[in-house]
Amino acid sequence: MKLTVFTPLGEVLRCKIKKITVETLNGHYTLLPKHIDFAAAMSENIVTYTTEQMQQKYIACHRGIVVKKGEAVTITVQNAVVGDTLDELTEIINRDFKQTDEQRKELNSAMARLELGIIRGFGQLSKGDFNGGI
Numbered sequence: 001m002k003l004t005v006f007t008p009l010g011e012v013l014r015c016k017i018k019k020i021t022v023e024t025l026n027g028h029y030t031l032l033p034k035h036i037d038f039a040a041a042m043s044e045n046i047v048t049y050t051t052e053q054m055q056q057k058y059i060a061c062h063r064g065i066v067v068k069k070g071e072a073v074t075i076t077v078q079n080a081v082v083g084d085t086l087d088e089l090t091e092i093i094n095r096d097f098k099q100t101d102e103q104r105k106e107l108n109s110a111m112a113r114l115e116l117g118i119i120r121g122f123g124q125l126s127k128g129d130f131n132g133g134i
Contacts, residue, residue, distance in 0.1 A: 001033050005075045012080045020049040020073055022066050031068050038068040046089050060089040
């Protein structure tokens with residue numbers, strides 16, 4: 001099989017593999033070459049894959065989609081980090097990916113407050129309550 005991992009910044013990994021294990025929102029799956037075509041949403045997790053040289057490797061993935069079609073396995077995620085040890089990648093998930101989620105929540109909250117202010121302003125404008133009237 002051929003594994004390709006993409007982020008919004010581009011391709012992170014491309015290699016030939018024997019098998020891959022991913023955690024999706026519906027559970028853990030191990031995909032082998034003869035596995036049926038498959039697509040699923042992923043949460044933060046460490047993907048484990050076995051290369052053609054039978055080496056076990058890891059990649060930390062931050063939310064996205066995994067698709068297996070024929071011999072191609074494509075993972076598209078918000079962020080991905082290739083690492084050598086599970087401890088290193090677990091730390092990255094706990095530190096960096098969780099921090100990104102917190103920043104996104106803060107940004108969404110700020111945007112909601114801004115949108116509410118704009119809606120209130122338009123409401124006042126349509127009633128003629130704005131300074132100077134209409």
